[in-house]
Every structure is written in structure tokens, then in C-alpha cells.
Amino acid sequence: MNLDDRKKKILSSVVEDYISSAEPVGSKTLVDKYHLEYSSATIRNEMKLLEEQGYLEQPHVSAGRIPSTKGYRYYVDNLMKEKKLSMVDINYIDNSITGFGDTEKLLEQAADVISKVLTRPTVLTLKKQDLLENIKIVKVSDKLLLIIILSQNGTVKDCFAKLTDSVQDQTIEELTEILNKNLVGTPLENLSLVLNNVIAKELTAFSFVLDKICESIKYEMSKEQKKLSANVESILELPEFSDVEKAKNFVNMISTKEVIDEALEKTKSNGLGIIIGSESKEVMLKDCSIISLDIEKDNKHIGKISVISPKRIDYSKTISTLKYINTKFKNLLLNDKDEGG
Amino acid sequence: MNLDDRKKKILSSVVEDYISSAEPVGSKTLVDKYHLEYSSATIRNEMKLLEEQGYLEQPHVSAGRIPSTKGYRYYVDNLMKEKKLSMVDINYIDNSITGFGDTEKLLEQAADVISKVLTRPTVLTLKKQDLLENIKIVKVSDKLLLIIILSQNGTVKDCFAKLTDSVQDQTIEELTEILNKNLVGTPLENLSLVLNNVIAKELTAFSFVLDKICESIKYEMSKEQKKLSANVESILELPEFSDVEKAKNFVNMISTKEVIDEALEKTKSNGLGIIIGSESKEVMLKDCSIISLDIEKDNKHIGKISVISPKRIDYSKTISTLKYINTKFKNLLLNDKDEGG
DNA sequence: AGTTAGCACTCAAGAACTTAAAGTGCTAAA
DNA sequence: TTTAGCACTTTAAGTTCTTGAGTGCTAACT
Numbered sequence: 252m253n254l255d256d257r258k259k260k261i262l263s264s265v266v267e268d269y270i271s272s273a274e275p276v277g278s279k280t281l282v283d284k285y286h287l288e289y290s291s292a293t294i295r296n297e298m299k300l301l302e303e304q305g306y307l308e309q310p311h312v313s314a315g316r317i318p319s320t321k322g323y324r325y326y327v328d329n330l331m332k333e334k335k336l337s338m339v340d341i342n343y344i345d346n347s348i349t350g351f352g353d354t355e356k357l358l359e360q361a362a363d364v365i366s367k368v369l370t371r372p373t374v375l376t377l378k379k380q381d382l383l384e385n386i387k388i389v390k391v392s393d394k395l396l397l398i399i400i401l402s403q404n405g406t407v408k409d410c411f412a413k414l415t416d417s418v419q420d421q422t423i424e425e426l427t428e429i430l431n432k433n434l435v436g437t438p439l440e441n442l443s444l445v446l447n448n449v450i451a452k453e454l455t456a457f458s459f460v461l462d463k464i465c466e467s468i469k470y471e472m473s474k475e476q477k478k479l480s481a482n483v484e485s486i487l488e489l490p491e492f493s494d495v496e497k498a499k500n501f502v503n504m505i506s507t508k509e510v511i512d513e514a515l516e517k518t519k520s521n522g523l524g525i526i527i528g529s530e531s532k533e534v535m536l537k538d539c540s541i542i543s544l545d546i547e548k549d550n551k552h553i554g555k556i557s558v559i560s561p562k563r564i565d566y567s568k569t570i571s572t573l574k575y576i577n578t579k580f581k582n583l584l585l586n587d588k589d590e591g592g
Numbered sequence: 593m594n595l596d597d598r599k600k601k602i603l604s605s606v607v608e609d610y611i612s613s614a615e616p617v618g619s620k621t622l623v624d625k626y627h628l629e630y631s632s633a634t635i636r637n638e639m640k641l642l643e644e645q646g647y648l649e650q651p652h653v654s655a656g657r658i659p660s661t662k663g664y665r666y667y668v669d670n671l672m673k674e675k676k677l678s679m680v681d682i683n684y685i686d687n688s689i690t691g692f693g694d695t696e697k698l699l700e701q702a703a704d705v706i707s708k709v710l711t712r713p714t715v716l717t718l719k720k721q722d723l724l725e726n727i728k729i730v731k732v733s734d735k736l737l738l739i740i741i742l743s744q745n746g747t748v749k750d751c752f753a754k755l756t757d758s759v760q761d762q763t764i765e766e767l768t769e770i771l772n773k774n775l776v777g778t779p780l781e782n783l784s785l786v787l788n789n790v791i792a793k794e795l796t797a798f799s800f801v802l803d804k805i806c807e808s809i810k811y812e813m814s815k816e817q818k819k820l821s822a823n824v825e826s827i828l829e830l831p832e833f834s835d836v837e838k839a840k841n842f843v844n845m846i847s848t849k850e851v852i853d854e855a856l857e858k859t860k861s862n863g864l865g866i867i868i869g870s871e872s873k874e875v876m877l878k879d880c881s882i883i884s885l886d887i888e889k890d891n892k893h894i895g896k897i898s899v900i901s902p903k904r905i906d907y908s909k910t911i912s913t914l915k916y917i918n919t920k921f922k923n924l925l926l927n928d929k930d931e932g933g
Numbered sequence: 934a935g936t937t938a939g940c941a942c943t944c945a946a947g948a949a950c951t952t953a954a955a956g957t958g959c960t961a962a963a
Numbered sequence: 964t965t966t967a968g969c970a971c972t973t974t975a976a977g978t979t980c981t982t983g984a985g986t987g988c989t990a991a992c993t
Contacts, residue, residue, distance in 0.1 A: 277956055290966050295957065313956050313973040351751040351808045389728050391742060399740065399750070401732060409740070409748055410692040467692045484824055484843045493836050495828055502825045618985050631937050636986065654944045654985050937992075943985090951978075956971105963966075 254306075254325070260287060261297050262306055263330040266318045270563055273490045275315035320528035320562065323540070327525060327566050334567045336575055340368050344575065350583050354405035354553065357583060358546060359479055361576050362556045366482035368572050371560040374511055375479040378553050381406065383437045388427045388464070393417040398464055400471070402439055404553045405584070410471040412463040426457055426464075443469035480505055491538075491561040504535050505559060514541050515555060522547070523573055528562045540564055544573040548584040595647075595666070601628060602638050603647055604671040607659045611904055614831045616656035661869035661903065664881070668866060668907050675908045677916055681709050685916065691924050695746035695894065698924060699887060700820055702917050703897045707823035709913050712901040715852055716820040719894050722747065724778045729768045729805070734758040739805055741812070743780055745894045746925070751812040753804040767798055767805075784810035821846055832879075832902040845876050846900060855882050856896060863888070864914055869903045881905055885914040889925040 254262065264285040268276045278291040278298060287294065298316050301307045306322035309315075318326065336344075347364040348357065355377065362375040387399040394414040401407055433449045434442065446465045454461055483502055492498040504510050514531045526541045542564075543557035556576070558569055595603065605626040609617045619632040619639060628635060639657050642648045647663035650656075659667065677685075688705040689698065696718065703716040728740040735755040742748055774790045775783065787806045795802055824843055833839040845851050855872045863886045870878045883905075884898035897917070899910055 275956090279956075291956095292958095292966050292968090293964090296965090299958075309957085311973055312958090313954090313971085315956065349811055350754065351811050353750070353752065385732070387730050387738075389740065391726070397728075397740070397742070397748060399730065399738070401738070407738060407750055409694070409750065411694065413691065470690055470692050484847075487836055487840045487843060495834050495836055495839065498836065498839075499828045502828060506825075616985090620985075632985095633937050633939090633987095634935085637936085640987075650986085652944055653987090654942085654983090656985065935993090937990100939989090939991100940987105941989105942987085945984090946982090948981075949979085951976100953974100953976085955974085957973100958969105958971085960968090960970105961966100962968100963964100 254301075257289065258297055258301060259330055261294060262301055262318075262322060263326060265298075265307060265316055266322060266326040266330070269317050270565055273563060275310055275317050277315035280315065318562075320530060323527045323562055323566070324530070327527070331567050334571050336568070336571050340572070341575070343368065344572075344579070348576075348579060348583075353407040354402075354548065354584070355407075357580070358554050358556065359481075361580070362479060363481045365556060365558060365572055365576060366485065369558055369560075369564070369569055370482075370485050370488065371558050371564060371569075372483045372485060372505060373481045374505065374557045374559060375481070376511070376515060376555045376557070377478075378404070378555075379440060381439050381553070383434050383439060383442060386427065386430050386434060388423050388430075390418070390420065390423055396423070396460075396464065398467060400439070400442075400468070404548055404551070408471055410467045412460075412467040414460060414463055416459060418460050422457065422460065426454075426460060429454065439472055442472050478508060478511070489561060489563075491563065500535075501539075504539075507535075510535055511557070511559075515543060515557060522577055523570065525566070525570075538562060540566075542566070542569050542573065544577055546577075546580055546584075595642075598630065599638055599642060600671055602635060603642055603659075603663060604667060606639075606648060606657055607663060607667040607671070610658050611906055614904060616651055616658050618656035621656065659903075661871060664868045664903055664907070665871070668868070672908050675912050677909070677912050681913070682916070684709065685913075685920070689917075689920060689924075694748040695743075695889065695925070696748075698921070699895050699897065700822075702921070703820060704822045706897060706899060706913055706917060707826065710899055710901075710905070710910055711823075711826050711829065712899050712905060712910075713824045713826060713846060714822045715846065715898045715900060716822070717852070717856060717896045717898070718747075718819075719745075719896075720781060722780050722894070724775050724780060724783060727768065727771050727775060729764050729771075731759070731761060731764055737764070737801075737805065739808060741780070741783075741809070745889055745892070749812055751808045753801075753808040755801060755804055757800060759801050763798065763801065767795075767801065770795065780813055783813050819849060819852070830902060830904075832904065841876075842880075845880075848876075851876055852882075852898070852900075856884060856898060863918055864911065866907070866911075879903060881907075883907070883910050883914065885918055887918075887921055887925075 261281065264281050264287065265276045268280065268284065278294040281287050281294050282291050298307060302309060302316065305319055306325060307316040308319045310317065344364050348360045352360065358375055358377070362373040366373040381402040381404045384401040384403045389397040389399065391397050394417055396412045396414065397409055398412055399407060399409045434445060437445050443465060446468060450458060450461050450465060483505060486492050486498055486501055492501060510533050513533050514526060514536055522545045524543050528540060529537045538561060539559060540562045541557050541559050543555050545552055546554045546556065602622065605622050605628065606617045609621065609625065619635040622628050622635050623632050639648060643650060643657065646660055647666060648657040649660045651658065685705050689701045693701065699716055703714040707714040722743040722745045725742040725744045730738040730740065732738050735758055737753045737755065738750055739753055740748060740750045775786060778786050784806060787809060791799060791802050791806065824846060827833050827839055827842055833842060851874050854874050855867060855877055865884050867882045869881060879902060880900060881903045882898050882900050884896050886893055887895045887897065
């Protein structure tokens, strides 16, 4: 399982050249471009051995070599040097992720900016388990209420309730208090269920308002936890997808919740997970890599941002980017807690 | 400019066959599939005349005919029969557009659902001119405020302000009142400007809170009025884009604000506008059609949903869909006003 | 005069073949 | 152990050939 220095150098060069060129790498290219101090014949011999050991593969006999899943894995685990992000990228990220939005908006911004920096699609998955922090009801006008739902993960949702009769300011205040007394700490997904109980139990007097509120909240919560895919179109730029049929398949795959869920199941390892090609059980992903970052708040896992790409992707830059985002989020979300409680 | 009945029948059949098949239509196809009671030779003669008059064109001499821009236009204006939407589509639309969200969310839902029903991308453009209806400030915790900005067009925006010191409930109340007194009716885009003036003038006492609020609002408002493109990937299904290069161009075009803006400039005619191919000045759109719906609220134009497609699109279904959405919105947005004032 | 059958003609798309280039693996020499 | 050299393989690109779809025109027909 261990390679000598020369093999390491060759493997590393093949991976890096292929990542940037998308063309199988031949022995001559390595001599010319990477100034390896061996002849092309020697490199050919070594590459043959690397292929026999499963690190490289050959699309056909007269082509150069491309890294196999095992080759990428060895590169990522042993050979890759961590790159520093360019100032351009850092500035772009810093300007794009501000602390003003709620958690969900922050994560969306991050998924978006990552996809731009890496020119690959990203998928954002939010953890469903989120508890109610607070409900506020704002009377917009006589018969229109704005309901604001704050979650403990720091997400804000708002929805309208349109009433059939007008309602007093004081009623709203009382109602808000009662709702919060009964609902704080409830998982968001159970909210409408518990709400129904509250109504049944003690709030029949308010039901003309509460029914509407309940209806609205129920709908808002029933919406499937959004899975946002950013920058899916970016794949069109990749030579891997010069065939529309392949592009279509990839898009369909990304949109298939199950495929992604399955893959993400086991992507966790100190916040950063990498699945390369056939390491995933999902056959549809056999030519793809998923690199994903777990986002935590108050030591609780609240969501995940995943970069989805053909196996050919700049792993080093991807990891630097995700790490940078991670520290950024640590600060952003920490501040909430420190200053907010 | 007027065509006899036989020419109308032939033109109409060519357009409809081409819309569904994406293949140039030959004389024999017309006889077989559309049971036109003339021989193929007669139809050939007629098609030649239609081509000479500019209604049809021929990709090459041994191919059938496809409609020209002029042909589509004649079809849309004179020949097309309005289709009823299927119950499936109506149900899908009804279930997808609920009245619980704010205007912006409603429009996003609509743009999304339209793109699904028509399997074409849609672009949502929101009118910038929107005045402040109300600002609410909610104290989430000691040092964290949630600022809710309600616009007269019915859009809700919220952002956080993180304070360095804790703040009294009463301060918030006073502040909210002062802000509303000074800011209601201000165009959203000027909000932070006017806010700065307010601070300077009379609110120096609150500045430790207000500065943060101002910063947050400023950012929230500075975000370019989002132009949301839904379902861009759907183009991959169209034979027009079996070449990735073309798909790429199309995506880039959609993402180029200027191109779309230019085209949309003059899409208004009783709410529904149709631009076909070279009717647009923008050369990039010469093979595309844009069908767009103006959304009004209280007789004010607040936004536009546009379907963007190759010229080959089911115009009849598109128009039915947009009309249905339009009546739906009339009700949804009317309710706001009636009940809300 | 309008319509239609018939036929020669054109062109694109695909099949079959040819060629050129890239890159290998092996052998034998350094 | 390394390397020069060469025969060999395979793809990609280019060329030619073939087929089929569909036309436009002419001449006959109603």
C-alpha cells in the first residue's frame, strides 16, 4: 500500500495534470511539463506498475493514464499539498457572506459562493431537527397578520394569516404569549400538531384567529425542507459533459433526493467528508465525487453543504475553500450565541 | 397579409406539427397526419407560396418546412385556438401557489410552477420601485434584533442586527415608532440614505443600536433585486439544445441581465406580452421567444414572470397557463388589499 | 384554371473506409 | 537499473459512398 518516492511523484503529477487538463496523461507530458528527472521509458514502466496496483487506469491502450478512484484517494490522503486560497477568492467569499441573514440564508449564501469559487454545483441540506425558539405575531393591517417563527438553529420563517374579521391588538398580544408558553421548544415539524392540541384545549375563544394562524404555519412547516442546488448549470462547462445525455443524467441525479441523501449519510469526519467515485454505494455516483462540510451551531449539526462534481476536481482548492467557510461560520454562528443566548 | 383558408390550414398544421415534433414538416406528413383533403403536390405548391411570402422556411432544399418568425406570429395572432388547461395542470398550480407567503414568495412559487408546467425556464423580475409600509423590530435576545421590513407591494424582508450592548424593550419600542414616523412611504432603495439622515438629525441618543440596524438594512437593500431563473436545466430536454455549446450559450444569455431587460422593456400589452424571435432587437434572442406576464397589485405593476424558450413552444398552452396564473394572482393580491387596506 | 401524378434532383445523415497522431510495451543496449 | 528505439494499437478526424426524405417542375387530368 506504500509507494516509493518516484511513484508518488508520478502519481501526483498525473492526478494534477489530469485535474487541470481533463486529458489522459502520457509519459512524455510528464517529462516535459513536470520536469521529472527520468526518461519517458522509465515513467512508462512505473505507470504500468501503478496501473497494476490500481492507482491509474487507461481509457484505451494507446492513451495516457487517468487516476482511478484509488489513485485519487491516495493523492488526497497522502500526496496533496494544501493550497492557500487566493486573495480574490477570499475577498469574494467575505463580500458574499454577511452576518445579517438568518442561518438558512447564510447557508444558502455559502452554498452559492462555494459553487462559484469552485465552478461546481453545490447542494445544501438542512437538518430537519430544529426546535421553536419563539413565535412573534405582527399585525400588518386590520385583517392581515404576519407570523414570524424563530428557530433555535437561528432560522427565521415568516408567513401571513389572512383573517375574516378584524382583531384587537391586545388579543394578538395575549395570543402570542399563550402560543409561546405552549410551543417553545417544540420541534418545528410537530408545530401544527401541537398547535391543534393547544387550540382544542384552551383557546377556543381565539379560534377565529388561531385557525388561520394554524393553517398558515401548517403549510409553512409542511414544505419539504428545501434542498437547494446552486449553480447546476456550471457542469455544462466541463468536458465531462460535452455530451448532453450525460449532462441530463447528472442533473437528474442531483435532483434525486435519495441519491444525494444516501451518499451524504456517511460523509462525516471532523466536519469535512470526501467520497470519491465508487467509494459510494450508489452506482449513479461511481464517476462523481462529493466533498461536504458539516455546519454546526452550539455543537449541534444543523446542515451540510456539499460540492458535487465529476471525480476530476481540484481537491486541494475545494478543501481549502470549505475549511475557510467553516471557520467563517464558526465565528458567525458563535457570535449569535455569545451575544444572543 | 391575408391568407386563404387552405393556406391557413396548412400553416397552422405546419406550426403545430413542428411545435410537437421539432422536425421540419413535409407535404406527405401533412396529408397523412392532418388529413388535409389535398394531394401532397398541391400542398407542396402552397408551401412554396407560403415560403415566398415569408411564413415558412426551409432548413435545406430536401427538408420539410419550419415556421418563420412571421409564421409563428401569424399563427399566434390569427390561427391558434386557446386550449383549456388540463385538470392535472390546474391542480398542480393550485397546490403550489398558496396565499401564505409574501408577494415575493408568491411570485417565486408562480415562476417555478409555470416553468414546471411548460417545461421551459422562467425568469422573475421584480419592480424596484417599492415603498416602505412598515418596519418592525423584534428583540430576539439581549443583543440580537430581528428587523422586519414590510413593503407596500406586500414583500417581507428580514435581517438581523447584532448589538454590542444589550438594549431595553422600551428603547426598541420608541425606536420603532420613530423609525416608522420618519420612514414610512420611503422607496426601499433610499431607505439607508434616509436612515442616515434620521440618525444624524435626531437620534444620536440611540446610535449604538441604530448604527447596527442601519448597517443591516443597508446591506439587505443593497442586494440587487433578485432575478430568479427557475428550471434552467429543463432546456437540456429540448432537441434544440442537443449540442452543449448551444445550451451553454442559452444559459449564459438568460443569466445576462441586460439581454433579458432589453427584451422585457416592451413586453407589455394587457398584462401578456409575446416576443417572437427577431421581433426582439437583441440578436442573441433571434431564435428565442419570450412570453411574459405582468403582475399588478392595486393597479401598480410590481413584477413580471417571463417564459423563455426557443421559438418552438406551445404558445396556446403557455398563454392559457399565464392567464390562469394571472386571475389567480388577481384574487390573491386583491384579498390582501380588501382585508388589509 | 386548378389539381395531381410522376420523376429527376438535391441535400443531410449515416456507414464504411482511410489516415495521422498519440502513446504504449517490449527488447536490447548502455 | 535505466533508456533508446521501434513495432504495435487505438482513437479521432477526414473522405467517400449510399440511402432516404422531400422538393420543384412538367405534363396530364378534371
